Amino acid sequence: MDKQIKEPEVLVIGAGPAGLTAGIYAARSKLDTLILEDELVGGQIRDARFIENFPGFNRISGVELADHMREQSISAGVELDEFDSILSLNLTDDEKIIETARFIYRPQALIIAAGMRRKKLPIPEEKQFHGNGIHYCELCDGHLYEGKEIAVIGGGGAAVGAAIALTKFATKVTIIHRSNSFRADKKDQDALFNNPKIEVIWSTKVVGAVGDKILHALVLEMADSSRRKITVDGAFVYIGSSPRTEMYVRDLKLDSYGNIIAGESCETNIPGVFVAGDVRTKSVRQLTTAVSDGTVAAIMAEQYINNLRRGKLYGKSVYN
Known part of the structure; x- marks a missing residue:
């Protein structure tokens, strides 16, 4: 049986703080936005007993903050595809194709906020x-x-x-x-x-x-x-984490640590593909910087989509 094809304007991979923030901003910009998550919504902050350095809360548990952000994203109009793993992807200047266990996605813009994976204890047992x-x-x-x-x-x-x-x-x-x-x-x-x-x-x-x-x-x-x-x-x-970027090696430029290379604009080497949070190459990795990345990535994705619309209107691509 053929898989259903979905064509959101913005697809966000990862529902941690960076991905949820990107989803909120994209949806509030009236873009058809979907967040794809293969585990629990919230990412690693769900493991935090208490968070005391996030503006607006003197103290809040990681689970509570994750749930607040999830509810806010849904209220903004985000669609969530949870517990759905990516099987393959193909990212080019002209198209972005992401196949999961349940669907095939063809978004106009892609925001990668896949987060980190905890390192396993390096012993034989x-x-x-x-x-x-x-x-x-x-x-x-x-x-x-x-x-x-x-x-x-x-x-x-x-x-x-x-x-x-x-x-x-x-x-x-x-x-x-x-x-x-x-x-x-x-x-x-x-x-x-x-x-x-x-x-x-x-x-x-x-x-x-x-x-x-x-x-x-x-x-x-x-x-x-x-x-x-x-x-x-x-x-x-708790011996550190590594970025979840293995599947992007073929299409995107990564640094020696496996982070996706992107500057403060969160733009990667492929037009229409942006990156946010712990998977982006940067020097400071905090909850607040993840949220900042998500904001920037969504705004830049909106600009990219607007440029695509203008290009179609005048019969040419603004990226060729």
């Missing part, structure tokens, strides 16, 4: 214990460790925030970091250091895991290259 002791979301799985001892691996804001949040459930949280300092906000670091349930192991790498069907211990490599085991019931991993 990761696959064996994934979901059976090794986890990547404290909000999703923290409740499984009520009254138990767990480890948090990483040293950024996500790791520090997760360690604090997990003390609601665990009797002890050991945070393991390969460096000798954290990269989290000073306020969060103070909260971590003042929490009696949390122990920090500095300058240490996790190099293995031990258990039967479920995790029982982690193997650590210390700064002097010696190794030891620590007994844990579970481990939560």
Whole structure:
């Protein structure tokens, strides 16, 4: 059976803060706008226990903010295609074709806001214990460790925030970091250091895991290259992310880190294709910069579509 073809004026890939903002701006400009998302709407902010640096809210949970943005986008007129994975795409100056599990999309303008993917713990046993002791979301799985001892691996804001949040459930949280300092906000670091349930192991790498069907211990490599085991019931991993850009390598220019190259206008090397959020090459990656990218990308997409309309009106392309 042939798939239905949809031709929105603007297609946004990704329903995180950048994608939702782009959708809101595009829809409010009276453009037929659809957001395509293969997971939960909201992206990585859904994992944030509390957000305290987004203007307008002294404190709000990631889930609440994601839900607010989702509702606002729908109210603006955005159509959402959720839990639909991209199978293939072909991006050229003349056409943009995106095939998913359910539809074929042929938008006039495309905004890529696909976000980041959490890096897996690089040990041989990761696959064996994934979901059976090794986890990547404290909000999703923290409740499984009520009254138990767990480890948090990483040293950024996500790791520090997760360690604090997990003390609601665990009797002890050991945070393991390969460096000798954290990269989290000073306020969060103070909260971590003042929490009696949390122990920090500095300058240490996790190099293995031990258990039967479920995790029982982690193997650590210390700064002097010696190794030891620590007994844990579970481990939560926050060692960074990588951009979800593998499928764009053929058509778009990427930097050495896998980010899509685009300047402050969010325009890529292909006319009509824009990029927003964590997948764009840039130096600062924050919730507010993602929202900024989404705004710019939508405005530039509107200008591109208006130019196309003028070109058709006068019988020529403004991009050839």
